[in-house]
Amino acid sequence: MEIELTNIRIEASDSSKRALLEDVTIQLKSGEVTLLLGCTGSGKTTLLQTLAGLKPLNAGSITLDGTLFWKEGKVPYSILLQMGLVFQFPEQQLFARSIQREFNYSLRPYRLSENEQQEQITKALNQWDPSVSPELERRFHLDRSPFALSGGEKRRLGLALGTVTNPHWLLLDEPSAGLEAQSVVLLLDAMEQHRLAGGGVVVATHDLDTFLPCADRVLLLQGGRLIADLTPRELHERPELLEQTGIGLPPSMRLAEQFKAAGLDLPFTAMTPEEMAESIVQSTSVGVGAQNESIDPSGIGNMIAQRDALETIDGEDPKLLPNTVTHSAGLYGVMDPRLKWILYILLVTAAMLQQRWLGLTLTLVPVVAALAVLPRQTLAGCMKLMKPLLLFFLISTSLSGTTLSTEAGGLHFGFSLAQAEGTLLNVYRLFIVTLASLWFSLTTPYGRMVEGLNWVLGIGKKMKLPVASFALAVSLIFRFIPMIWSEWQRFSLIVRARGKAALRPNTVRIRDLGPMVIPLLMALFQRAEDMTIAMEMRKVRENSLLGARSSLLVWSKRDTWISMAGLIGFVLLVWIRQW
Structure with a gap:
């Protein structure tokens, strides 16, 4: 199953008519985890809502296996049922008197039997509220009020409500924000299970440390335009892209750049702390004496200063950066x-x-x-x-x-x-x-x-x-x-x-x-x-x-x-x- 966006443009609803997304062409495939990266205002959330069928297009087209999303101003019901969008603050969607009613509302459009509904709810509970030990009770009792949960538990319940429908496309907007470490592990497990089941996952995030190691593809947005489409390892080889867009480097990439500035090239790209440790061990086991001869003695001491100096260089690539577009504010604006x-x-x-x-x-x-x-x-x-x-x-x-x-x-x-x-x-x-x-x-x-x-x-x-x-x-x-x-x-x-x-x-x-x-x-x-x-x-x-x-x-x-x-x-x- 494939989603294809062709030259789409989406404008703001205010009087500025500024482009939230401009000339974006993407093909998304099932069985992949795709990251949407970009600083605030780059268009990540708008793109997710477009994929969910919530944002109408001002130009271009979007299809699911050749079927148009928008027909006569509406998105077909069959497409909507395959999209599972989890908003940035999922706990704010809670409204019902009990957790059971929250699940029932999310499952209502799917017209499942009572047994099928209960099976999917049980699966979601096992996934997002696993039993740690027989002595500790689960938090998500179905007859419990969702408003009695803590802040982190509400956010985890919001994620459970987004996945209980078992959508083919899981669209997540900053899903790790406000989650403790244990819940982040549950989130990564849920994404991996969804991918192995053949579903597609699209994640808008600033948390590169968490999601970059498990991603298959990275889409880099700036000013509403797609400026790069590459794999995580290709992104590691081009860290300047993250610097140019104002995102900044995750610790693994920053450490690799510091080693490189000191004259020490790591043998392979490290995506996780474990891989980084192994890469450092391999690089030092080649020969300590030879490595020492090739390293400037003052290099390691000046790594941070060199990196900071590089950050001040204006190295913008005209092929990667979007064109500057100005919009008239109109009569009301002046x-x-x-x-x-x-x-x-x-x-x-x-x-x-x-x-x-x-x-x-x-x-x-x-x-x-x-x-x-x-x-x-x-x-x-x-x-x-x-x-x-x-x-x-x-x-x-x-x-x-x-x-x-x-x-x-x-x-x-x-x-x-x-x-x-x-x-x-x-x-x-x-x-x-x-x-x-x-x-x-x-x-x-x-x-x-x-x-x-x-x-x-x-x-x-x-x-x-x-x-x-x-x-x-x-x-x-x-x-x-x-x-x-x-x-x-x-x-x-x-x-x-x-x-x-x-x-x-x-x-x-x-x-x-x-x-x-x-x-x-x-x-x-x-x-x-x-x-x-x-x-x-x-x-x-x-x-x-x-x-x-x-x-x-x-x-x-x-x-x-x-x-x-x-x-x-x-x-x-x-x-x-x-x-």
Whole structure:
């Protein structure tokens, strides 16, 4: 079985349209362990999610034994069932009341009989929670809550949930992170058993010491491009590739380079500490006297200095490094954050002043126009996020219009159009403000947002008003909007990977809301707690730089013209507020 990626390109969903993967062509074969190496942001996780059928392609194609992954905006169910993706923090996918329910959810798409399910669960438990001794009980009791496990045990359970389905392709994102040594041994055993069974393993990792000795192939990524495709031993012979990409050398390769710099060439490439020891023994057994004559006496003492000097040499190979590609940030990227704050305040004020349907609808027009120029993927995600909100508004309106009377000695239900209309007008206004806030948060980096707000509140600072706390509160509120959005996207990918849903991107089934919402809320609570602790440690006080000039604040003539247009629009909206 073979996966073939041909000239694929995947773009970021934000307004930058930057390429997360660019012109990547790879063939992956069963029975091999393939490592994805690269520094942070090189595209490793994106490539794994592409292989799992979670990331739609902007260009190129991907096939499994000649069958296209994407057909009419969806990945065939038969392909999804063969992909087992384990995310970087697998413990964050836990949601059920018991470990048994977690396994049942992962196995549900495979439509197995009860006996078959139990066999696979037992196999996974034996693999990831082996019995050490008769005296020590296993940790993964099926009726136990997964939230009662320790951090490392939760991560190990997440790996078990990824392998219990017995996928043909095992896709692992930083699987050794947070695992103790014993669990790493279990992980390597599971990978070896999967390979011997004919399955394929693809691992995105920075842990070269653990995975390089057991790998068959290494794919080196930099800036979203594939710059090298070679075996681990070939990589040992070209350590400069790891230096150029900023990954750094593992201890075995670093030691070999130090010996080489001292004039001592090892007889063979060492992949493990045992092989390194054997290689050193063989190199010294050839003849101590001859070796001593060929080594510069000062070489060993200066190995580290020589290595550090080599690291400073600019030895970039144009055949290996990606082309530099720049992307225009667009109108929103060059707009001064002060202008965005002014426009946002004017629009929200105008919306709050409206008393009629026509005025509110006209207020909605510039918001829709501003959102319409966002990238298609971002806009589609916004629509998915707005659907639950719209449903909440409709339910609230229906309930507010419901009337109850006890005339003639009985209960009589009715519906008041006037009450419902009043509520609907208010939620319509709230909906417009929410859309404006979403646009602001999606198009403005957090740092620029805070700088702009500090400038807006600078007048209050001069008047000795306590505006710093207000600025902090407002900025944190806006910080949470994109945070919720990014977490929603992340957990929707997780439930799509576990639930094997053959759906369009950013779509979640109703039955998957529980498995997604519970981990989402827990992650948001954790984020809120982290931010609270950070503020307490910093002993939040007024910022002495409030209102000060910043390199993030650059007002242009275009900003002036846009602000004037915004003021004119605000005046018109206020004028028609009674229409």
